[in-house]
Amino acid sequence: MSGVPQEEPRQSPGAAVTRAAAEDGAEEDLRALFGQSSAVFAYLAGPAHMLETANAAFFAAIGGGERTRTGLPIGQLMPELVEQGFIAVLDGVYRTGKPYTARDARVLLGEGDRTREAFFDFTYEPRLDAGGNTIGVRVIGVETTQVKHAQRLTAEHRVLLEQIARQAPLADVLDGMARAIEDLAPEEVLVSVLLADADGKHLRHGAAPSLPGFYNEAIDGIATGEGVGSCGTAAHRRQPVIVTDIGTDTFWDDFRDLADKAGVAACWSTPILARDGSLLGTFAMYHRTPRAPQEADLALARVFADTAALAIERHQAEEARQAAEAREKAARDDLAFLLNASTSLTSDLDAVQTLQRLAGSCTPHLAPLCAIDIVEGGRVQRVAAAAPTERQQTLLASHIPVYDAADDAVARVLASGISEVARRTPTGSGPWQELDVTGYLCVPLLDRGTAFGTVTLLSMGEHTFDGHTVALAEELARRAASAARNARQYTHRVTLARDLQAGLLLPHLPEVPGTDVATFYHPAGEGLDIGGDFYDVFPLDDGRWAFLLGDVCGRGALAATTTALVRHTARAVAPLLPGTEAVVQAVNRALINRPAGHGTGFVTLVYGQLTPTADGLDIELVRAGHTLPLHLDTHHTAHTIDAFGLLLGIAPDPHVTPHRLQLRPHESLLLYTDGITEARSPDGRQFGEQRLADALTSAPPQPAARHVIDALTQAVHAFTGGHDIDDDQAVLVLTATEPRQIPATPPI
Secondary structure (H helix, E strand, C coil): CCCCCCCCCCCCHHHHHHHHHHHHHHHHHHHHHHCCCCCEEEEEECCCCEEEEECHHHHHHHCCHHHCCCCCEHHHHCCHHHHCCHHHHHHHHHHHCCCEEEEEEEEEECCHHHCEEEEEEEEEEEEECCCCCEEEEEEEEEECHHHHHHHHHHHHHHHHHHHHHCCCCHHHHHHHHHHHHHHHCCCCCEEEEEEECCCCCEEEEEECCCCCHHHHHHHCCEECCCCCHHHHHHHHHCCCEEECCCCCCHHHCCCHHHHHHHCCCEEEEEEEECCCCCEEEEEEEEECCCCCCCHHHHHHHHHHHHHHHHHHHHHHHHHHHHHHHHHHHHHHHHHHHHHHHHHHHCCCCCHHHHHHHHHHHHCCCCCCEEEEEEEECCEEEEEEEECCCHHHHHHHHCCCCCCCCCCCHHHHHHHHCCCEEECCCCCCCCCCCCCCEEEEEEEEEEECCEEEEEEEEEEECCCCCCHHHHHHHHHHHHHHHHHHHHHHCHHHCHHHHHHHHHHCCCCCCCCCCCEEEEEEEECCCCCCCCCCEEEEEEECCCCCEEEEEEEECCCCHHHHHHHHHHHHHHHHHCCCCCCHHHHHHHHHHHHHCCCHHHCCCCEEEEEEEEEEECCEEEEEEEEEECCCCEEECCCCCEEECCCCCCCECCCCCCCCCCEEEEECCCCEEEEECHHHHCCECCCCCECHHHHHHHHHHCCCCCCCHHHHHHHHHHHHHHHHCCCCCCCCEEEEEEEECCCCCCCCCCCC
C-alpha cells in the first residue's frame, strides 16, 4: 500500500479505464478492511486535505464528539496538527507523490484542557487517479500509546526493582516510585505513600514529593479507622477506597479544609499489604479536580502498591537483620567481657587479689568508678577501688561506708542481699561531689545467700545505668563471689578435691574396635581443687562409639557438679538421639535448666561419634566453644578442624555445626583443653597452637595414640621448664588402626 510512484508506460484508453476500475476496487477493499478495525484509516482529498471518509477508530483517536465530521480540511478539523508539522508532511506527500512512514510518532491531540499525548505508527500514501496524478492522501495508522506507556511503565518498574534489590534506602525508593507514577500518568496526579506503625494503628509519612509540606505534616501520624479520610479508611478496611469528590464525601469531613488548602479534590487510596496480610501502609493518588478512576488507573495502583510492599518488606527485613546483628554483637561483647573477667578472677587463689581484679574489670566497661567492700569482724572494709585517675582512686579508696548506717547504700545492700540502683548520688556521707558522682549501682557479693560484701559502681557526668548493665554487673558479681569464696575455702578442699577428681575420670580406657585410644590428664597445682577438664569414651548402638572432651568454667565442687551433669547427660541421651548436634543440644538444655545452686558457669565441649569401617574411622563431631581439634594425617601434617559452635550453658541455642571427617589407618584426631596451649614458659610466653602442631608432627611416623600424647607432653614439659601449670590439662587421642583381616571362607 506504500511505495514511491514510478513513470508508467503509455496505455490505451481501454487500459486506462481498466486501471481506474482497479483503483476504485482497491479503495473499496481498504474501506471494507479498515472500516471496523482498531487501526485508524482516513481518505484526504486535494491540496487542502479534505477529509472524505474515515473509520470509527480514526474519529475515536482524534477525540470524537464534534470532530466526527467529514467534508472539512484536516487542518481545520484538527488545527493542533499545523504547529506540530503534520500538515506540512501531508503537503509533501501530495506534492511529490512519495509516501511517508513514521514509527512511534508523538502527537498532541485536542486543545486546552482536553489535550492528550498519543503515539502512532502511520503511513501517508498518495492517492492516484487513472492518469497517475495525485488526487489526495490516504492515512493508515495504528495507535501505540498504550504500548508506549507500557514500555515506560516497565522501564520505571524495573528501575525500582533494581533499587530494591541493591537495598537502596526506602525513602529513595518510595520517592522515586511516586515521581515515576506522576510522570507516567496521562493526567496530573499527586502520589503519596504512608507507612504503618508496627501496631498498624497509625500511618506515618513515607513519600509525597508533589504534595505541599504542610499537608504531609498534618496527616503524618493519622489513625487508621473507618471514615478517617481515604487512607485511614483503606488501611482499616484492608481494601481500596475511592473518593471521587473530596468536597462531598463524608470520609473527608475532618480533613476537607486541609484538602482544599492543598488543592486536591479526589483521592484514591490502596492499602499496602505484606504477604501475610498485615498492614504495611497505603498508596494514594490525588487529583486536582473530582475524578473517577478508570480500570487502567486501578491497575496502576495495584502494581505500584505491590512494588511498595516489596520495598517495605525488604526494608523491614534489613532492619531486623541489623538489629539481630547488633544484639548478637552485644551478646558476643558481653560474653567476651565475662570470659576475660572470669579468667582474671580465677587466676589467683587469694580472695583480696580476686576482688581487686574485679574492680579493674568493671572500669570503664560498666562504670567510670568502682569500689568493693567486704565485711570482716563485724566491720566494713574497702578492699578495692578503681577510677580513671590516681587522685580519684585514692579519694574513693579512702571512703569507708558505715556498716549499720540506715542511710548508707552499702549497708542496706549488705542487709537485704538485693541490688540497689539510682540516678542520684548515694545516700550517706562520701566524696560524691569531688568525684562528680551522678548515680550508683550497688550489687551484693553473696555466699550461700548471705551478703559478705558489695560491688558499688558509680556514674559520672552523663553516664547512666540501664537494665543491661545491671544484669551484667550482677552476673559478674556472682562469678566474683564464687571466685572469692573458692579462694577463701582453698585450704579446706585438698582431700575432697582429690577424691572427687578421681571419681570424675575413667578408671580405665575401653577397647574400641579399629581405634587406638589414649588420654592424658594433669590437674593444675597440687590437686588442691577440683579441675574443670573432663573426657569420656563410651559405646553406642550399631557398632558406634561416642567420645567427648570439655572444660567447665571454674573449679571446685560446682565444677565437679557441672562436669558430672555433662558426662551423665551425654551418656543418657546419646543412645536415644540421632546425631551429635542433638546430643550437644540436650547437654546445653541440661546446663540451662540446672538449679541455681548447681552453678551458672559455661562449658566448652567437643563431642563426637565414630564408626569403624574397612577404610578406617568415620567421625562426626561438633565443637561448642572449645579449642580447635587437630587432625594428624598420613602425610604427618596437622590440620585444625574449625567447626562453629558457641559455649554451652549460656544461650538456649549454641548454634553448633556438625563436622565430618575420615581417619585413615595411622591417622589421629587430637582433642585437648586450653591448659595445653596456655601453658607458659618461665618468661611468660604461651605454648600456643603452632607449638602444639609442631609437637604432633615431631611424633614418629605412623604413631600410636600414646606416641602422639608422649610427643605433646614432652614438648609442653620442655617449654614450661618443668614448672607447675596454671590450668588443668586434658588430652584425648583417637588413632585409626589397620582393619582386621577377616579370613576368606573356604569353598565347600
